[in-house]
Amino acid sequence: MKIGIIGGTGRMGKGLALRWVLAGHRVTIGSRSLDKANNTVDEIIRRLGNDYRNMLHADTYQRTVADNELIVLSIPYFALKQTLDTIRNYINMNKIILSPIVPLVFKDGKPVLIKNEDLSVAEEVARYLNNENVVSGFHTLPYRRLLRYRKEIQGDIVVFSDNKEAKKTVMDLVKDIPSLRPLDGGGLENSGIIERFTYLLLEVRRINKLGDVTIYFRK
Ligand SMILES: NC(=O)c1ccc[n+]([C@@H]2O[C@H](COP(=O)([O-])OP(=O)(O)OC[C@H]3O[C@@H](n4cnc5c(N)ncnc54)[C@H](OP(=O)(O)O)[C@@H]3O)[C@@H](O)[C@H]2O)c1
Numbered sequence: 001m002k003i004g005i006i007g008g009t010g011r012m013g014k015g016l017a018l019r020w021v022l023a024g025h026r027v028t029i030g031s032r033s034l035d036k037a038n039n040t041v042d043e044i045i046r047r048l049g050n051d052y053r054n055m056l057h058a059d060t061y062q063r064t065v066a067d068n069e070l071i072v073l074s075i076p077y078f079a080l081k082q083t084l085d086t087i088r089n090y091i092n093m094n095k096i097i098l099s100p101i102v103p104l105v106f107k108d109g110k111p112v113l114i115k116n117e118d119l120s121v122a123e124e125v126a127r128y129l130n131n132e133n134v135v136s137g138f139h140t141l142p143y144r145r146l147l148r149y150r151k152e153i154q155g156d157i158v159v160f161s162d163n164k165e166a167k168k169t170v171m172d173l174v175k176d177i178p179s180l181r182p183l184d185g186g187g188l189e190n191s192g193i194i195e196r197f198t199y200l201l202l203e204v205r206r207i208n209k210l211g212d213v214t215i216y217f218r219k
Contacts, residue, residue, distance in 0.1 A: 001025050001026070001069055001070060001169075001173070002025070002026050002028075002067065002068045002069045002070070003017075003020055003025050003026070003027045003028070003068055003069070003070045003071075003072065003173075004027075004028040004030055004059075004064035004065060004067065004068030004070070004071045004072070005017055005027060005028065005029055005030055005064070005071075005072045005074050006030045006061055006064060006065070006071060006072065006073050006074060006075055006083060006087065007030070007031070007073070007074040007075035007076075007083075008027075008028070008029030008030050008031065008037065008040060008064075008072075008074060009029060009031045009033075009036045009037060009039075009040045010074055010075070011143040011147075012074045012100060012138070012143045012146070013029065013040075013072065013074035014029075014040060014043070014044065014143070014146075014147065015143040015144075015145075015146025015147045016072060016074065016138070016146060017029060017040075017044060017056065018044050018047065018048065018146065018147065018149055019146050019149060019176070019177045020173065020176065020177075021044070021048065021052050021055045021056050022048065022052075022149060023176035023177070024055075024176075025055070025173075025176070026055050026056075026057070027055065027056055027057070028056075028057045028058070028059050028063075028064045028067060028068055029041055029044075029056070029057065029058050029059070029064075030059055030060065030061045030063075030064030030065070031058070031059075031060070031061070032060075032061060034058060034059070034060060037058035037059060037060075038058045040058070041056050041057065041058045044056060047149070048149075061083065061086055061087050062086065062087060062089075062090050065087045065090040065091055065095070066090045068095070069094070069095060069096065070095070070096045070097075070098060070169065070170075070173075071087075071091070071095055071096070071097050071098065072098045072100065073097065073098065073099045073100070073101060073125065074100060075101070076101075076105070077101050077102070077103040077104070077105075077114060077115065077121060078105065078114065080101065080121070080124070080125070081128070084125065084128050084129060088128075088129055091129055091131060093131065093132075093133065094133075095131075095133065096133045096134075096135060096166045096169055096170070097125060097126075097129065097131060097133060097134045097135070098134075098135050098136070098137065098138075098170055099121055099122045099125050099134065099135070099136045099191075100136075100137060100138035100139055100141075101121045101122075101139075101195070102121075102139050102195055102198045102199065103115035103121050103195055104198075104199050104202070109206070110203075110206065111199055111202040111203060111206070113196065113199050115195075118192070119192065120136065120160075120188060120189065120190075120191035120192030120193075120195055121136070121191070121192075121195055122134055122135075122136035122160060122188045122191040122192075122195075123188045123189065123191065123192070126162070126188060132162060132163050132166075133161075133163050133166040134161065134162075134163075134166075134188060135159060135160065135161040135163070135166050135167055135169075135170045136159070136160040136161065136188060136191040136194075136195075137157050137158065137159040137160065137170055137174065137182075137185075138157055138174075139194050139195060139197075139198045140155070140157070140158070140194065140197070140198050140201060140214050140215045141153070141155060141157060141180075141214055142212040142213070142214060144212050145212060145214065146177070152178045152179040153177060153178070153179065153180050153214075154179060154214075154216065155180055155181070155214040155215065155216050156180070156181045156182075156183050156214075156215055156216040156217050157174045157180050157181070157182050157183065158183045158184075158185035158194055158215075159171050159174065159182050159183065159184060159185055160185045160186060160187060160188050160190050160191040160194075161187065161188060162187045162188050167184065170182070171184070181216070183217065201213060201214075201215070
């Protein structure tokens with residue numbers, strides 16, 4: 001699949017790019033700076049080896065959206081509206097938009113929620129772009145686990161969307177990362193719960209000095 005990662009130069013974007021390239025997908029690192037995107041491509045290729053060079057590309061936000069089938073919004077929440085404004089003309093109804101966005105910032109190492117509205121971030125994206133193919137997922141997965149690509153990841157990724165086909169596409173992409181399990185979390189209206197829950201996960205982690213934690217559902 002052709003995947004474009006907006007903010008692919010960041011921690012989460014790099015981790016997802018690395019894992020999906022390994023799984024055989026063609027990934028574009030989208031950045032506001034082409035130099036920064038090229039540096040990220042070089043960095044990932046240094047880790048994976050030259051065999052993967054043809055699978056990884058660097059581009060602007062606009063071309064990343066135009067050239068790919070699935071677009072990941074791997075950006076901070078505070079930059080969301082501004083970023084959507086720069087790419088909205090390149091998004092059509094055939095493209096799937098994936099939001100892993102957790103609406104928080106870190107102040108002195110402490111996570112702070114920056115959103116109190118009823119709508120989830122993912123619903124906001126869907127409304128702002130007037131697009132039904134918005135999917136939400138990967139909120140609870142720490143980027144470091146993605147970057148340690150020789151290790152399998154034990155964990156569940158809860159995926160939300162109002163579009164069944166788009167949701168299935170993303171759930172299949174979760175399965176491409178060994179050994180993550182995708183779980184159907186229902187529609188976008190449920191996404192706000194995990195977006196806020198992730199804040200709690202990070203606070204519990206910080207207060208109890210747990211290191212990287214993620215979630216999985218046990219019987
Ligand atoms: N880090 C994690 O473990 C993790 C886990 C789950 C979910 N998430 C979510 O994934 C998203 C990305 O997180 P991250 O940790 O990868 O963040 P990050 O390292 O700060 O990277 C975010 C990227 O966003 C782009 N960006 C666009 N507008 C920006 C602006 N105004 N200010 C700063 N950066 C801007 C930048 O790319 P360019 O400069 O190249 O354009 C930057 O590299 C967030 O919404 C976060 O909540 C993160």
